[in-house]
């Protein structure tokens with residue numbers, strides 16, 4: 001164990017408190033009225049969008065949270081946590097609609113302060129109750145009318161152009177529900193990336209999909225102009241995969257590995273990422289080892305806490321979020337390995353790791 005000076009000890013204690021507080025905020029949320037929200041949708045993240053110490057943060061808005069906002073700071077009861085917080089303002093482009101009357105907000109949404117995110121196809125072949133990922137609500141936002149089932153390339157281009165011009169959006173994330181064809185959704189992403197880049201040349205775009213059955217789609221996504229790619233496995237333990245993702249786990253891990261390797265070959269090291277969820281029951285040390293192996297492959301493991309979002313099967317079954325201790329333990333260990341490998345989320349240029357809002361990795365130095 002090394003012994004630091006009083007100053008270094010004070011600094012590292014302050015950092016520790018920040019990471020702990022950020023982990024607790026990610027899990028318990030905050031009592032705040034966020035203007036920009038994403039209450040449901042594809043994948044495991046929801047929440048109100050704010051800036052914490054200037055960085056994007058997606059936090060559950062929770063009237064029962066012990067954390068509150070006063071004078072631009074996060075408070076725990078009467079204690080000032082030292083974290084600055086400001087809500088993300090409702091963007092201008094939300095006021096616009098396409099000629100045929102679809103509101104831009106139904107086509108793409110602002111995440112954090114500067115990320116435009118869309119789910120190109122809002123349905124998923126795996127959404128039947130016996131197949132569905134237990135943390136996902138991709139079709140709930142469709143049912144609630146918050147979005148439309150399929151976004152055309154032209155619609156995405158129109159909204160992206162407005163979001164960049166009116167609201168200073170700096171990157172875009174395109175995800176998709178899994179489609180029935182062998183490309184598993186990649187074909188629509190290729191068309192969408194091309195159309196957006198014609199309207200907004202140079203906009204960094206991350207695409208997210210399952211490993212396409214034919215790996216040539218990865219090259220096509222890159223050649224269309226995507227900057228980075230997310231191929232999201234969520235868990236590496238086979239039992240956990242089967243329990244939480246009955247449909248998606250029928251794609252063997254070997255297919256993920258082949259897709260990650262091809263994506264690193266095509267997009268480059270640290271332009272490929274995957275979600276790893278903390279709180280699905282995976283052994284934390286095995287999760288950290290799995291993340292380390294991904295880092296070695298050149299893949300950024302975006303560590304995110306599982307949160308029982310409204311409308312998920314997990315919430316229906318009363319499964320709770322992980323403890324902040326476990327979240328912090330895994331996050332710090334993975335952040336340390338990312339630093340050692342010289343991989344930072346910001347270097348992905350586009351996508352969830354570059355945004356960072358749904359994870360605590362950024363606060364931990366990843």
Ligand code: SF4
Nearest residue numbers: 111352355356357358
């Ligand atoms: S990390 Fe990804 S899902 Fe979360 S707010 Fe950022 S872009 Fe959206």
